[in-house]
Amino acid sequence: MVWVFFWVLLVVISGVHGGNVTYDGRSLIIDGGRKILFSGSIHYTRSTPEMWPSLIAKAKQGGLDVIQTYVFWNVHEPVQGEYNFRGRYDLVGFLKEIEAQGMYACLRIGPFIESEWSYGGFPIWLRDIPGIVFRSDNEPFKIYMQKFTTMIVNFMKAESLYASQGGPIILSQIENEYKNVEPAFHSKGPPYVRWAANMAVGQQTGVPWVMCKQDDAPDPVINTCNGLNCGETFAGPNSRTKPSLWTENWTSQYQVYGGEPYLRSAEDIAFSVALFVAKNGSFVNYYMYHGGTNFGRSASSYVTTSYYDQAPLDEYGMIRQPKWGHLKELHAAIKLGSETLLWGAPSNFSLGQLQEAHVFRRQPGECVAFLSNSDSRNSATVTFLNLSYELPPRSISILPDCKSVIFNTAKVSRKYTPRSMMSRQMFNLSERWLNFMDGIPKFGKTTIKANTLLDQINITKDVSDYLWYISSYNHTPTDVQPILHVETRAHVILAFINNKFVGSAHGSHGLPSFTFESPISLNAGENNISLLSVSVGLPDSGAYLERRVLGLREVTIQGTTHGSQDLTHYSWGYQVGLLGEELQIYTDQGSRLVEWKSTDAGSTHQPLMWYKTTFDAPLGDDPVTLNLGSMGKGEAWINGHSIGRYWVSFHTAKGTPSQTLYHVPRYFLAPSGNLLVLFEEIGGDPRQISLDTISTTGV
Template sequence: MVWWLSWVVVVVTIIGDGGVSRADVVGYDGRSLIIGGQRKILFSGSIHYPRSTPEMWPSLIAKAKEGGLHVIQTYVFWNLHEPRPNQYNFIGRYDLVRFIKEIHAQGLYACLRIGPFIESEWTYGGFPFWLHDVPGIIYRSDNEPFKFYMQNFTTKIVNLMKSEGLYASQGGPIILSQIENEYQNVEAAFKEKGPSYVRWAAEMAVGLQTGVPWVMCKQSDAPDPVINTCNGMKCGETFQGPNSPNKPSMWTENWTSFYEVFGGEPYLRSAEDIAFHTTLFIAKKGCYVNYYMYHGGTNFGRTGASYFKTSYYDQAPLDEYGLIRQPKWGHLRQMHAAIKFCSATLLQGVQTNFSFGQLQEAYVFQEESGGCVAFLLNNDQKNNATVQFRNISFELLPKSISILSDCEHVIFSTATVKTEYNERTATSNQKFDSEDGWEEFKDVIPNFSDTSLKSNSLLEHMNTTKDESDYLWYTSSFQQNSSCSEPVLHIESLGHVAHAIVNNIYFGTAHGSHDAKGFTFEMPILLNNEMNNISILSVMVGLPDSGPFLESRFAGLTKVEIQCSKEGTFNFTNQEWGYQVGMLGEKLQIYNDQNLSNVAWSKTKISTNQPFTWYKTVFDRPKGNDPVALDLSTMGKGEVWINGQSIGRYWVSFQNSKGTSSQTLYHVPRSLLKSSENLLVLLEEVGGNPLRISLDTISINYIHEHSHYDHLYQ
């Protein structure tokens, strides 16, 4: 067998006092990962460092460990770490080294998914937008410009980890790395450049000599020695297995719920369903399962991709605030304990599989020494099933798997939840209902004469803003040569939102959705016989995060017309337009305390339902340690800052099919807060009422229930 099919190179760590200690060697065979000479069944959980705060990391990791996890998995976020070419940022929420060291300090392993394309419902799939302007670039293809920058960043991260001694081969916690991400979804689009890119990426990664294995998820053609892994909700049913008998069966994304978008409804995946499919994967000789997400967290700032909510995977075992969500956390904890209790036999025993009937089957692991573990499956969705196994009768609940630790006694059933449910409560701590506490600034609506960037066509939105802002103003002016009766402004856009202002009068807004590629805006307007000014604000709610040829995507306005009831249509698409990137308040950064005086704030009666308005006030930090959130249920759409830090986009006015807002509570990490005089700034885009928002504390009714599984953790 070639060396890389079973073992990674041994590395020896020299200890300062002259002693020598052998670092953990990480390898694999057809059964499992092998760490320090021992086969392992590992449970892992995704926690993304920039979606929480450094102050939250220790608690999140500790709760993951208490929940029975062995590994913390995270992506690496290229656009955060290299916002400009060769200018790097690894501080604060971006301090990857600190995060990995915290994992190590708590005695867990780490899986580093470098990508550097990550998707992850993250704006532009994690790519920095400056990559778009590299001449001749085609992302994720056998394309020299792209490969140059991809290799540079991947090497940067690997060398950073090596310099801190963070690979297991150096005595650190990182036991796995990932290159690329779900590439097989788009590989065919690149034709012959796809497979050659996969081979190049694998060779490049392995050549960096991390001393630990590399994986490619959803990549059945992952070249040796890279391990192909599964993503999804049902990998025990859908995974075709490793592409070599010498590679283990691994599941890098077991989705604990599903992503959520503005205007959408939450996807609720039960604890029983997660446990069933996880146990089935283990029964079929799976050795590694990672929950995506174990803690979702928050898409702070403008980091969410197209239409994705600010709250991320709130239905995970640890919710957005880091609170334990029951019964999901506890039920999985008990399952982890049961499988850990059986792991020696699962890794050493011979597996057999047989059927009890059409919908019932068993997976049995038998050791020569006598050890025996059985998984009894009932795939009937509605009915109990009674099966005879080794002369013992077992009653199996619908859609369940029972684990028999000695092939006689059931120690866990995926359908039997013994963890009590909990509920999350938001309690109003402070109301902002006093007009005296607020000040406002109405942003300036630019006209054509105010703009310096001009073009005789409708420019593409993303290439114009360079992702420096969600907002791009399209402005034009014209004088009517003939009358236009009952004029209607008609706009077609491949952006996400458009607002229309004619002669400084706001005529309304329209938007698309996550599942639509564009939208149309039509609204009656008023024109005069003199010069008419049209200002259209195009808005992106995050950049796209998936699919081939991201560098060629088009967003923004594609057609602008004024339709007259009798005189026909006047097309403005190819006339001269003026452009302004961003809002004035953004440019002046008036959400920062030191920049507040850059504009004249009004202290008169506060406007409500007023578009393009900034609001500011101050508040005191709530007492205690409970998580904090802003209830923005009376606002429309915009962004919110606390002490100069953006806690994300809000879009309360985009309601789902049930007529409710997708998200009204917005997480305010306590680490952002001072004891008093905290600055709150809102940019309201469509109109809302800041006098009815509140600052809430979040609590949960949690009852820890000891069970007979707890001794398995000792």
């Protein structure tokens, strides 16, 4: 036991100081006291200000000490030098609500965040900085990264939000999972890590900094773990002077269109947490604790509008049982022995082939034990300190006195609480709907022209998901059926020949490119070719994001007099976005700028169609959703607020839509006369959608 005593002595004397928050080899130290902390990710941008108090209160009630959030650069500085911290982007207001409820905060500044957020949180203007290489030992990038980081830190300091100033922020993060891409930058990677760490520490926040999944994080920055089972996969901090922290324990996983939801059980999450603490972990953050909604065009490529709906607090902020309650009981069980866990001498020994005891002893009579069974199929009977214990498959029992079991990770006392949906309003009357068909632009009226196919990101600057590619082809008829062939790195393509819809195709999350091919009818002589390239979010991960491209790569017509005619280097005209977007017809004022028509069966199931109607808000305070099960693909707005992209027509392998319900925050609603506008890309029927409320019982 000499090595155990030495280890305890080492962590006692090797604290690293930062104002009122320090750390040693065992834990974070706040106001002089070691802490075991449970944290949960709640993103202010994925909820609304009126939801924040309830979300934070439910997190605290669930036994959490800390709320973790990213900082989203692209919403705060959408235009270089122009900042936005209003409404859902009120970072200070969010942090002050955390403070008001007596909780701590962990601020992940990044400023690269990934997070299934479009472009990983980078503003699109950043890619136009001359000579820039993102996330590398590159001077232009470092200048702008440091400028934004410093701006956020100074903003926090001005509001006295760091713990060193008496505020809630006890921990900050710089960069994000950089180790995943570091090898791609070769010799430019390691110097960048050192620079980022030194730059962050130099901000003098008075609280520690972390780098997640970065085992070469230089002192005093703490390297942390992200993953499903950090108790099994984390090699530990890279210094004995640093605590073992888990910044992302994935409570489920994000979902993509065409993909099924990932369901992670309460038992599995609890097992992973108990094992991490048993192996000297002292900080666990649930990613996500509240999933939320990817409003507007904020989601990254192919990611659904609903985000981590399987979290302990679902997309709407409702408690999801048994996950929320089981974890609450786990937190209480661990906290019961926290003093011994934080100050006791750790040891571990085998209880069987797949069974183990992790024991912490402080003084005579102070003993905490975690008895684990890693066998996922079979229960095990073990003997510990002359007493017999039955351990269910893949479970950990917690004994705060090394005698009595007060919690087992596999034994769930909370019952599953299903969500119930009540239809509040149908929109099935044609006369309630008006429609407007967006136009197909003409080549002569396009302001951008080139003799090649241009990159969609460079042209749109992400102000729209849509880019028109327009050209013409002089056709000489033959006996062969012409076929339009398009190679694209976009996500969706819609093809029109002489203003008539030919068809559409789409890719998927795992494929960077796809092919559209369709027979077409061509007139003798000139034919207009209009191709609408569609993005469903920008990429959020990987090296060299500044080099990523979208849009058409090759266009040919097969079955011509020459066999195949390559149009790739023809003269192409480009139009960014749609007429309805330009006029903002999803707002009350903008909707008056076009002539709307009555809707009947003949005006549904058409591409490029806008629909509008009005409705009254449902009574009560239950969360509100739009059931868009009869629509195809597009975007929805309530009173000018985008509730996100919908893509009901993209089915999973089981033949069902990935998402049909779309959250309508009550924050967006007036008591009556709410304007609902849908833009339908490929064809749907708005007369079959409904406005519903969702509730749970027995929580």
